[in-house]
Amino acid sequence: MTDSLTSRPPTFYDEVVAETLGLAENLKTCLQCGTCSGSCPSGPDMDYSPRTIFAMIDAGMKDEVLRSNTSWYCVSCYYCTVRCPQEIPITDLMYSLKRMSIQAGHYQEADLDKAPEFSETFMNFVENNGRSFELGIATRYHLRYHPLGAIKLATGMGLKLFTKGRMDITPTKIKNISQLKSILNKAKELGGAA
Amino acid sequence: MKYGYYPGCSLERNARAYHDSTMAISKPLNLEFVEVDDWNCCGATEYIALNKIPAFALISRNLALAADQNIGENLVAPCSACYLNLKKADHYLAETPDLKQKVDTALEAGGLQYQPGSINVQHLLETLVLDVGFEAIEEQVQKPLYNLKVAPYYGCLVPRPAAMDSFDDPEHPMSLDKLIEKLGATVVDFPLKAQCCGGHMTQISEDTALELIRHLLKNAADNEADMIATICPMCQLNLDAYQDAVNARFGTDYHIPIVYFTQLMGLAFGIPAKKLGFGKEIVSSRAALEKISDEAPQPVKKSKKVQKTSGLPMPIMIEEG
Numbered sequence: 001m002t003d004s005l006t007s008r009p010p011t012f013y014d015e016v017v018a019e020t021l022g023l024a025e026n027l028k029t030c031l032q033c034g035t036c037s038g039s040c041p042s043g044p045d046m047d048y049s050p051r052t053i054f055a056m057i058d059a060g061m062k063d064e065v066l067r068s069n070t071s072w073y074c075v076s077c078y079y080c081t082v083r084c085p086q087e088i089p090i091t092d093l094m095y096s097l098k099r100m101s102i103q104a105g106h107y108q109e110a111d112l113d114k115a116p117e118f119s120e121t122f123m124n125f126v127e128n129n130g131r132s133f134e135l136g137i138a139t140r141y142h143l144r145y146h147p148l149g150a151i152k153l154a155t156g157m158g159l160k161l162f163t164k165g166r167m168d169i170t171p172t173k174i175k176n177i178s179q180l181k182s183i184l185n186k187a188k189e190l191g192g193a194a
Numbered sequence: 195m196k197y198g199y200y201p202g203c204s205l206e207r208n209a210r211a212y213h214d215s216t217m218a219i220s221k222p223l224n225l226e227f228v229e230v231d232d233w234n235c236c237g238a239t240e241y242i243a244l245n246k247i248p249a250f251a252l253i254s255r256n257l258a259l260a261a262d263q264n265i266g267e268n269l270v271a272p273c274s275a276c277y278l279n280l281k282k283a284d285h286y287l288a289e290t291p292d293l294k295q296k297v298d299t300a301l302e303a304g305g306l307q308y309q310p311g312s313i314n315v316q317h318l319l320e321t322l323v324l325d326v327g328f329e330a331i332e333e334q335v336q337k338p339l340y341n342l343k344v345a346p347y348y349g350c351l352v353p354r355p356a357a358m359d360s361f362d363d364p365e366h367p368m369s370l371d372k373l374i375e376k377l378g379a380t381v382v383d384f385p386l387k388a389q390c391c392g393g394h395m396t397q398i399s400e401d402t403a404l405e406l407i408r409h410l411l412k413n414a415a416d417n418e419a420d421m422i423a424t425i426c427p428m429c430q431l432n433l434d435a436y437q438d439a440v441n442a443r444f445g446t447d448y449h450i451p452i453v454y455f456t457q458l459m460g461l462a463f464g465i466p467a468k469k470l471g472f473g474k475e476i477v478s479s480r481a482a483l484e485k486i487s488d489e490a491p492q493p494v495k496k497s498k499k500v501q502k503t504s505g506l507p508m509p510i511m512i513e514e515g
Contacts (some may be wrong), residue, residue: 006427
């Protein structure tokens with residue numbers, strides 16, 4: 001944490017850096033060159049480009065940043081990360097913003113509020129079985145959040161995958177699921193469950 | 195050579211062709227893959243978006259199991275997301291004492307422990323290219339894939355494992371190109387070979403995903419590829435299963451089979467197609483595979499190209515005349 005090193009309370013910028021692994025402190029050297037935004041395959045769909053988001057973080061615009069859909073549109077391709085001349089771990093910063101927007105309860109205001117629901121549905125199966133379960137995830141997520149999608153899935157692509165033997169109809173459970181649950185429960189205590 | 199093997203959830207079912215073909219080529223290449231017993235999901239790109247410490251604890255259970263099971267220090271993951279997550283966890287545990295302390299405490303709750311650096315995570319392509327080597331692969335080729343035009347597709351997470359060293363170039367990877375050439379196939383130019391397939395966006399924002407998939411299909415079709423060879427289950431699923439949706443959305447008519455590179459290796463090694471999972475792809479590869487001929491194509495005289503060594507990936511312009 002940076003607050004022990006300075007006389008001022010931690011700013012939003014400090015919070016973002018503290019939440020991120022790797023060379024997150026490089027964020028202070030951002031040149032606003034826009035290489036990240038120009039490299040971003042989903043940039044056109046974002047409320048604010050990555051470059052703008054970094055300027056907003058610097059300006060302390062916490063609410064606007066955590067309410068925006070920017071981090072949720074990140075497809076995790078890492079082009080920005082490898083191209084950034086200042087070696088800022090941009091993709092990891094986007095993951096930090098996702099976590100912080102969930103914690104702040106703001107993500108529902110972003111126009112991509114289905115993204116965290118998808119992640120949560122996915123992980124719910126993993127936490128309970130130890131393995132992901134595509135059919136279950138897709139069915140539960142689509143039924144709950146957009147039923148039309150569920151019908152499309154069941155009659156179209158889902159059916160094709162199923163007939164090709166590429167979809168399980170029951171989840172697989174690992175043998176030592178109790179061990180995994182103990183580990184994850186302890187980790188949640190330490191990490192502050194979102 | 196003995197390796198720990200982490201298949202990941204996709205290879206259990208959806209990407210079974212990838213698993214089956216990997217197992218099939220392992221025998222002639224003298225590779226022994228020993229699966230980590232009772233491995234769990236790596237969390238894909240989802241858990242890290244929700245909760246940091248549990249995300250790393252989830253991944254680290256696999257590293258701890260692999261280190262504990264005496265299956266060698268090298269752990270091979272064929273799935274790009276699994277590879278990145280396992281490698282990233284090992285990397286960040288080693289360099290972040292606070293994270294390591296918390297993950298250690300979480301693992302202890304399950305009676306496990308893991309010392310960062312004790313497992314060397316490799317992607318399957320890395321194992322085949324660096325450990326086995328092109329020569330040893332070429333030696334196994336019994337039925338060269340002459341006349342088959344292949345677009346090599348790397349996707350994101352293998353060429354760009356973030357802050358960690360990549361075994362290939364993050365912008366212009368070539369290892370898969372070279373490997374496919376050794377199989378006798380013709381590698382076509384594929385400037386978008388390291389671009390994103392859309393990842394989980396097919397579920398969240400179909401508009402975003404379909405546009406990215408369309409770019410890739412168009413680029414392969416423009417370069418007259420008979421098929422696209424992938425190294426990642428997510429890339430395979432998106433390009434294969436959503437090809438119809440792309441055609442419907444954009445009024446296109448793409449029928450480009452998407453296969454795993456290990457399937458092509460198996461074919462060239464003379465292994466029957468059925469043992470390699472062919473037929474599980476939604477866009478059938480049959481017509482493309484029928485193009486394979488017994489005779490090597492006449493070498494095409496390559497025109498001089500503008501040399502580009504760095505910068506953003508741009509289509510290479512062929513000089514006039």
